[in-house]
Amino acid sequence: MKIMPNRMDRGFYQYQEEFEEKALKVLRSGWYVLGEEVSAFEEEFAAYTGAKFCVGLASGLDALWLAFRALNIGLGDEVIVQANTYIASVMGITINGALPVFVEPDEYYQIDAAKIEEKITDRTKAVLVVHLYGQAADMKPVVDLCRKYDLKLIEDCAQSHGACYDGKMTGTFGDIGCFSFYPSKNLGAFGDGGAIVTDNEQIAADIKVLRNYGSEKRYYNKIVGTNSRLDELQAGLLRVRLSHMDEITKEKQAIAARYLRELHNPKIELPKKREQAGHVYHQFVIRCKERDELQAYLNEKEIGTIIHYPIPPHLAEAYRYLGFLKGAFPITEQLAEEVLSIPMYNGMTEEEQDFVIRALNEF
Numbered sequence: 029m030k031i032m033p034n035r036m037d038r039g040f041y042q043y044q045e046e047f048e049e050k051a052l053k054v055l056r057s058g059w060y061v062l063g064e065e066v067s068a069f070e071e072e073f074a075a076y077t078g079a080k081f082c083v084g085l086a087s088g089l090d091a092l093w094l095a096f097r098a099l100n101i102g103l104g105d106e107v108i109v110q111a112n113t114y115i116a117s118v119m120g121i122t123i124n125g126a127l128p129v130f131v132e133p134d135e136y137y138q139i140d141a142a143k144i145e146e147k148i149t150d151r152t153k154a155v156l157v158v159h160l161y162g163q164a165a166d167m168k169p170v171v172d173l174c175r176k177y178d179l180k181l182i183e184d185c186a187q188s189h190g191a192c193y194d195g196k197m198t199g200t201f202g203d204i205g206c207f208s209f210y211p212s213k214n215l216g217a218f219g220d221g222g223a224i225v226t227d228n229e230q231i232a233a234d235i236k237v238l239r240n241y242g243s244e245k246r247y248y249n250k251i252v253g254t255n256s257r258l259d260e261l262q263a264g265l266l267r268v269r270l271s272h273m274d275e276i277t278k279e280k281q282a283i284a285a286r287y288l289r290e291l292h293n294p295k296i297e298l299p300k301k302r303e304q305a306g307h308v309y310h311q312f313v314i315r316c317k318e319r320d321e322l323q324a325y326l327n328e329k330e331i332g333t334i335i336h337y338p339i340p341p342h343l344a345e346a347y348r349y350l351g352f353l354k355g356a357f358p359i360t361e362q363l364a365e366e367v368l369s370i371p372m373y374n375g376m377t378e379e380e381q382d383f384v385i386r387a388l389n390e391f
């Protein structure tokens with residue numbers, strides 16, 4: 029049995045008829061950019077998260093950098109972010125010329141809230157929380173700190189669609205929540221897509237202007253913006269998926285529950301969940317001291333795995349200019365050597381789950 033780390037085709041076939049019907053409808057409509065589907069999706073996704081406004085964008089990275097742009101955070105400003113994140117979180121900060129200030133993660137792989145305060149300087153403008161792998165970060169202390177120091181709070185929810193903390197959706201704790209709809213995400217499009225959610229009407233309006241060349245009215249450009257519009261086709265397909273989001277999330281949580289129940293190998297550390305935090309298992313990330321051997325062993329059995337992420341942003345070639353050397357963030361660096369994401373996707377059969385569980389227990 030060959031098992032891939034992710035199978036996006038399975039998620040398509042689960043709702044094939046609805047996707048195909050919607051795609052045809054959009055194709056035949058003659059309207060392909062910023063139309064009814066985008067507006068409807070924005071309304072529905074805002075309602076899903078509990079935020080007042082949503083603005084559809086072309087990608088998760090755009091959501092991040094446009095969020096900082098809308099908050100006027102750029103050159104000379106510092107933004108606190110966890111060190112063990114996908115590099116897009118950091119690029120969202122640096123594209124605007126701001127400086128990322130890294131904080132080590134806690135035992136749940138989320139930003140260690142107890143280590144934020146010591147990093148605050150008079151240049152700190154914001155905290156970017158990443159709800160990594162689908163688990164909500166420890167929001168209570170983060171929100172309190174942002175209030176105390178008057179910092180903006182932005183959330184990177186590219187992996188946390190539908191994950192709550194104390195019953196409140198991720199993306200709604202601060203000023204702006206940033207989402208990606210890259211196909212592999214829990215709410216995935218069939219191409220690139222992204223969005224921001226916010227309760228602030230002005231921010232939503234500003235980002236709408238930014239995404240469309242800085243114009244509110246066609247050919248009247250108030251500011252220098254960009255082209256970051258969500259396609260009608262993607263918005264329509266996202267609406268189909270969003271209407272099934274509870275099932276999609278529950279299915280992944282059920283696979284995770286099985287893994288947590290049935291995996292028992294002393295060499296493998298299973299992911300932990302904070303009590304107040306929801307987890308939608310965008311990834312099921314295990315830890316192993318012999319990670320590379322484990323990955324090779326699984327590979328031999330045709331079980332595909334991915335490392336999220338092998339090189340922490342502070343050690344990426346792109347960020348050499350920040351001047352960090354190996355050892356700067358030891359917890360993050362150790363995670364990069366030990367984490368492994370095992371197969372986890374909608375439409376994963378029980379036989380496939382059995383096969384993965386058996387192989388891991390026999391390692």
Ligand SMILES: *Cc1c(COP(=O)(O)O)cnc(C)c1O
Pocket residue numbers: 087088089090113114116117158184186187208209210220221222
């Ligand atoms: C996927 C991802 C992004 C970027 O989203 P894109 O749509 O690929 O630009 C940002 N942050 C995190 C944590 C992600 O996983």
